[in-house]
């Protein structure tokens with residue numbers, strides 16, 4: 639567990655940021671697109687059991703919960719999960735769980751679909767294959783997966799501070815208490831995404847908006 643945590647993200651950053659996290663959903667220039675995404679994404683999960691990966695404060699969980707038959711939403715940070723639990727979503731349908739997305743618990747179960755919101759961009763390129771292996775162990779063949787993430791937009795996105803030899807890009811982020819963190823944040827092209835999904839996926843559909851991209855696919859048998 640420790641290995642995955644230190645390699646994948648700075649968990650301290652997300653825990654420290656939990657209380658102010660949802661401010662990213664208030665950027666004025668993004669409101670129209672976000673409303674469009676709130677209209678389009680949750681119905682993808684109508685009547686399906688959903689494994690939500692890295693659910694954070696449960697921002698998307700609350701909308702998906704209106705459509706899904708059941709949601710198991712996991713995140714590694716107890717602090718973001720506390721915010722998610724405070725949303726008081728229907729406990730008959732939604733359960734929140736601490737888990738490492740890179741090593742999901744074996745007894746998690748098998749789901750009909752998965753949603754990964756703003757998670758893909760934080761996975762080091764060299765770990766994508768392992769992540770897909772971990773995720774797909776818990777998805778039935780043909781299960782529907784939706785990945786939603788950011789496009790890089792000059793002037794609106796936090797600038798990229800450096801690129802590693804593996805091709806991962808980083809941003810320097812400051813929280814309201816003045817603390818600074820370097821965060822891995824990748825902005826893959828459609829072509830890169832298709833290559834990364836490779837034989838894991840079929841019926842892949844990519845949609846790019848101005849600020850966001852999302853990719854839908856079915857888990858290959």
Ligand SMILES: C[S@@+](CC[C@H](N)C(=O)[O-])C[C@H]1O[C@@H](n2cnc3c(N)ncnc32)[C@H](O)[C@@H]1O
Nearest residue numbers: 647652692693694697713714715738739755756
């Ligand atoms: C950018 S946030 C996305 C939150 C949420 N999905 C949303 O769209 O609002 C990334 C989340 O990944 C979580 N995270 C980081 N490393 C993780 C890991 N190894 N396993 C599961 N969650 C992790 C963080 O705690 C954080 O909540």
